[in-house]
Amino acid sequence: MNGLIEHTLRGSWTSSGASAAPLSPRSLRWLRQRTGLAEMTTPAVPASLLEVAGSALPEAARAELAALIGEQQVLTEPASRLGRAGGLSYSDLMRRRGGTEFAVPDAVLLPTDPELVQGILEICVRHDIAVVPFGGGTSVVGGVDALRGDKVAVVALDLAQLDRLVSLDPGSRIAVLQAGMRAAEAESLLAAHGFTLGHFPQSFERATIGGFAATRSAGQAAAGYGRFEDMVESVRLATPVGEWRLGVAPASAAGPDLRQLAVGSEGTLGVITEVAVRVRPAPVRSRYEALVVDGWQSGVDAVRALAQGRVLADVTRLSDVDETEVQLELSGALKAGALKTYLRGKGIRQPCLLVLGWDAASRAELKLRRSATLNALRGIRSVRLGRPVGEAWRSHRFSGPRQRDALLDRGVCVETLETATHWTGLSELRSAVRTALVRSLKVGGKSPIVMCHISHAYETGASLYFTVLAPRNADPIGQWQRAKEAASDAIAGRGTITHHHAVGADHLPWLGAEIGDIGGKVLAAAKKAVDPTGILNPGKLIRPAR
Amino acid sequence: MNGLIEHTLRGSWTSSGASAAPLSPRSLRWLRQRTGLAEMTTPAVPASLLEVAGSALPEAARAELAALIGEQQVLTEPASRLGRAGGLSYSDLMRRRGGTEFAVPDAVLLPTDPELVQGILEICVRHDIAVVPFGGGTSVVGGVDALRGDKVAVVALDLAQLDRLVSLDPGSRIAVLQAGMRAAEAESLLAAHGFTLGHFPQSFERATIGGFAATRSAGQAAAGYGRFEDMVESVRLATPVGEWRLGVAPASAAGPDLRQLAVGSEGTLGVITEVAVRVRPAPVRSRYEALVVDGWQSGVDAVRALAQGRVLADVTRLSDVDETEVQLELSGALKAGALKTYLRGKGIRQPCLLVLGWDAASRAELKLRRSATLNALRGIRSVRLGRPVGEAWRSHRFSGPRQRDALLDRGVCVETLETATHWTGLSELRSAVRTALVRSLKVGGKSPIVMCHISHAYETGASLYFTVLAPRNADPIGQWQRAKEAASDAIAGRGTITHHHAVGADHLPWLGAEIGDIGGKVLAAAKKAVDPTGILNPGKLIRPAR
Structure with a gap:
């Protein structure tokens, strides 16, 4: 337990959960030359120095939750709550480094099985408490920010202890995994049976099965194994109106594919508690x-x-x-x-x-x-x-996050963003985003480094993944926000606002350009049906129905 | 125009739109021996002999529709209306052979472009008229039955004249096709550019692009080309609340995949007017x-x-x-x-x-x-x-429908149904469905012929396609309905109620077992958002929100 908390806490305090890899003097010299970098050392602020407001969780609710899942599974001390305050975006990391104020959940809940998640939702509906499902905490789009919305309190529903391999059907090549299982752990459990999931995003070391499903994750080997949504055979969700199971066959024409509504729902339509995934024999x-x-x-x-x-x-x-x-x-x-x-x-x-x-x-x-x-x-x-x-x-x-910590330590603004479009529009999209980023991050004649790669290719198009290195200015969060806005404006109308990072809070302003007002209304209506009081992950992905 | 109407009319009067292939005396002898068949010749009743109630379309609505799309594009005479009364299920065909009463639309609308479809919906909302989108008319699940619901009239929105190749992007390998284009026509237009869609369901000769998308069609070569939903890059729909376009990139993590909500929506969430599909070089x-x-x-x-x-x-x-x-x-x-x-x-x-x-x-x-x-x-x-x-x-x-007509002519009950499940449960599912069909269709000690094949295989499972041949009894529609119910009960809990035939009216009673009450509520909520008054294809796929 303590190990777990410590791990999560430490893990989310830097990108990688491990010590930052030092930058070589040669690399630093090159960076200084290339970007005009003036070093601004900003180590992460120790949690003990941060002021965290007291928990707003009403005592009656806390007691009910503790009675349901156990006293030790309801954490309200500041360190645990800080450990689930946000994800790993540049802004998240800079807030921690700058000690700037950010949203901290009022409690952390650690259920140990899917039924308890269901029970938690019922209590939270009754007490009007917002619930933020929390897996590996690797969101880079504000997906796990502890936003309260109009609720009286907000809890982080940490699924870390839903970490079991429920079943494995070697004949059908399907494994049922609980949502809180980390990818690395899933691989090692499956390997014992000769199988692999084959899902290797950069967040592999920390991210969870439920998180992959909730965000339509795409691994680095997706060309071979498919995107995560292609691997999902079925899902089990806890919702405020009851348990919901979807997916009975490899393919179906029984109406719209509601699995594909649950997959990518980012905790707004239910808490994914189990996922049946297609597995393959481990490569030799x-x-x-x-x-x-x-x-x-x-x-x-x-x-x-x-x-x-x-x-x-x-x-x-x-x-x-x-x-x-x-x-x-x-x-x-x-x-x-x-x-x-x-x-x-x-x-x-x-x-x-x-x-x-x-x-x-x-x-x-x-x-x-x-x-x-x-x-x-x-x-x-x-x-x-x-x-x-x-x-x-x-x-x-998987070492990108560690490299990133080293760069942050030296005062570099380092962040990524991604998109995808059809082949014919790919180069125009790349130019438009590059131009937007370079213009908005230019400082005193020195341009930022804007790098791009194709990480995922399809018959009809490909993804573009941008990494930016720029000298940080005095308002680092604002600096990046302006650049991100410029890039997102350049993407809108030319490609998708996100190929595999999800929407969260950060991409919400651009979602309408992609799915239309009608798409927004449909999502809001679906949410109203499963989450009538709007406790699930407010402020992310879906704007409430008006 | 007249050619079109004639074709549609003739086409829907038998399964195939062509003369029935005669059965050889040898085949007949074998069938008699095997099933105890006593011949009951029941040719299709000529349309001219059927009584069709007058059109209930209010004159004010007719006039507005005619003003929008042209007088000649609004057909109210019985022959045209009969031509769009239902699809090609055994029950549909027997109703026509027996002259039994069935639902006939009050008018047939033939818009010539997507904007006009949008305009039609606005008029139908205002006059409270139900709209049944009609493509090739090949539904075998009651998907195009002219159900009126609680509306004052019902029109068949025949998309036959939305039959253009809108654009072709050879670099991205994407063709934009209007929804009413028949598959055979799409293949021939694409072939002129060296491409193929590769979608070959048995309904190929008559079915349309919009119909494929609306029903999650799967072609016979789906192992190579994918199911139709895998080919859809984007869709354009007319809805009562406005035009809706979905799909900007080959893959996206921008929330739930709403394309997969539109695909399979069977005309209940909007009228698909255009589909951008992935194409491939024609095989040599x-x-x-x-x-x-x-x-x-x-x-x-x-x-x-x-x-x-x-x-x-x-x-x-x-x-x-x-x-x-x-x-x-x-x-x-x-x-x-x-x-x-x-x-x-x-x-x-x-x-x-x-x-x-x-x-x-x-x-x-x-x-x-x-x-x-x-x-x-x-x-x-x-x-x-x-x-x-x-x-x-x-x-x-593609000749199954012709063979079927020949069998119907001779008094054979011939129908198909299909399902899919994971490999581990496949044989049990086959036995259960077989047993249900044999038991319910046994007459006087003689068993029906129940055949089965796997038409589509996936890493985790496969589809099962059943064809039944049985001697017809005096109540042929009731006879089959009981068998279909028994088979569907056997499927529920073991597999999907439909792998590629869709839900329509016929599978609706079993959909709940597959997507849960919550799934039903979510679909109803989505429908309410895009079709607040419920004019779109009532009685199919979605039960209204209570």
Whole structure:
């Protein structure tokens, strides 16, 4: 228990839950030169120094909740509550570093089974208490912010103790997992039976099964294993009007697919307590390698050829020139200058890194699939960097959050955002977002570093993932908010406001451009049907019906 | 225009819109022996002999509609109205053969563009007129029955003249098609640009793009091309509260996937007017062949191995012993007795036909994919029947409706139903449905013929498609309704009530078992939001909010 709290607390205090990886002096020098960075060290403020208002949870409600789930499962001391105050967006992290005020839940509830979640909702309806479902706490869009709405108090419903493998059907290849199970734990439990889920988002080390389902997560190997919503066979939700189970077959024409309404509902239509997921035999062979292609458009053409030829590697990831440069500079693994010279000799003037990774059930399958992928790239000028660079990417693929902490420590504004659109509009979308970010983050003639990669490709289009590095100014949260607004305005009408980060509170202003007023009304009506008093995750995803 | 009306009329009068294929004397003899069939010839009653009540469409509404879309686009004479009275279920067809009363729309509206559909809905809201969107009229679940609900009149909104290819984006491989375009026409228009949609349900010759989207259709080559909902990039709907467009990117985490709420909404949440679909280059090579495996379970193991090995042929179709026997007997293509003897010599005592078909972009791809499929079958005893049987299946794959007409002409009760579930429960589901159908259709010691095949396989499960042949009794509609009820009761709790036929009016009683009371409430709430007065397709899919 204490271990758990400590872990969650520590975990959410920095991005990674581990010590920040130090930046090499060389990397720092390069960053200073490139961005005009003036260091502003801002370590995270120890929780003990923060003032946290007393819990507003009415004693009657607390007592009922404690009677239901146990005294020890209802936490009201400041440290526990701070540990569930928000997620991992740049703003969340800067608030903690700056000690700025932010919303803290009035209590943390730790139910141990789905029935108790149902019971909690009933009590919270009766006492008019807002409920924020909390999994790994890795939201970067304000999805777990402790917003109270018009309720008398707000609790974080931490699903960490719903962490069981409920059942495994090897014949149908379906595992039923409780919502609070972390991805890493799920992989290790499934591996014991020879299976894998194959879902590896950057948040892998902390994020949970329920969180993946609630946010339509997409893992780095989604080209091979599918997005999380493609893996969901069925879901079990607790709602204020009762338990709701959806999904009885791999496919159905029994009306609209309500699973796809529950998936992506971000805790606003119910608390996901169990998810039945499709699993696959754990791969016995895998191979990661890297190529360099010449220029962004050439890379896009390559990825499109793979997607439309249906020979994508399970991981297919194309970085633009800026991201390629930064990856090479900051990784320290390669001599960036020497590599550039080498590539120039091969006719590559605008190096763009293309990482490819395959998981396979046999050496033969690996060989076959790898040939199919590489054959499809024949018409595109590329230089193979081989396995070391590919494997280096693989071994660091969850370390982004740690790198980020190191950058924050040094006064860098570092944040990401993502979108997706159809192939024909992809380059225009990239330019529009780049321009918006560069303009809004330019300081004294120095431009920020705006990097972009394609992380997910489909037959009809692809995602774009942007990472920004800029010198922080005196109002870091406002600085980023303006940049984010500019980028989001550029996205609206050109692509989706989010490909896999979800809506939360941060993307809500742009959702209307995507689903229309009618879409907003439909969501509000669905919410009213399952959550008549609006206790579930207020302020996220759905605006209340007027 | 007249051609169109005639076609629709003729088309809906029999299943196929063409003369019934005669049954050979040999087939008839076999049927008589097998089922105890006593012939009851019941040809379709000519429309001119049917009494049709006068149109209840108020003159004020008719005039407004005519002013909007043109006098000639509002049809009120009996023949046109009869042509849109119901779909192609056994009950629909028997009603026409028996001249029994059935619901006829008060008018047929033929708008020529999406804006006019929007205008029609506004007029119908104002005059409180129910609207039944009508595409190919191939519903077998009462989805286009002209139910009036509590409205003053009911119109069939026939989308036949929304039949344009709006745009084609070859780079993103997306075609925007109007909803009334028939699949066959879409294929021929796309073929001119080198593309295919790849959607080939048995209703291919008549069904429309909008109908596919509205009902979550699944084509015979869905293993290769995906179900229709997988192909939908975006949809445009007319609703009583305004136009609604959904879908801006190939994938998104912007909340629940509302496209998947529109897809499958069966005309109850809006009238789909345009669909952007993913297309693929038209295959240049294809190959269809057949194998025989020994017994149902062995066949299921084979199909499961293909699905889980992700080496399914684009068409993968396993018939059980009864269906295999009937196919061989009724096709007349093979000497059934001689084949059985041959198979017995090869150790196949319970022949189950497995049809496999591949579409490929090149000879090399075809070879590669075919080897992968056949390799995965190595461990399963099978006898290859080669291409003739496979190609025979292919060339007759849309002729089921014609065969059916011939059977109906001879007094046979012939109907189909379908479901899907996970692999582990598949055989139990098949037995339960079989038992229910045999019991309820047994007459005087003679059992009906109940055939079953797997038409669609997934990693986690498969669909089951049942075809019933039974001697008709004196109350044919009641006879089938009791059998359908028994089968549906057997399905509830074991699988989905429909894998690709949709809910319509006929499956509505069993929908609750699948999506829960809460699911029903959510659908009703969504409907209330977009169709506050409930004019859209009353009595189908959604029960009004109480």
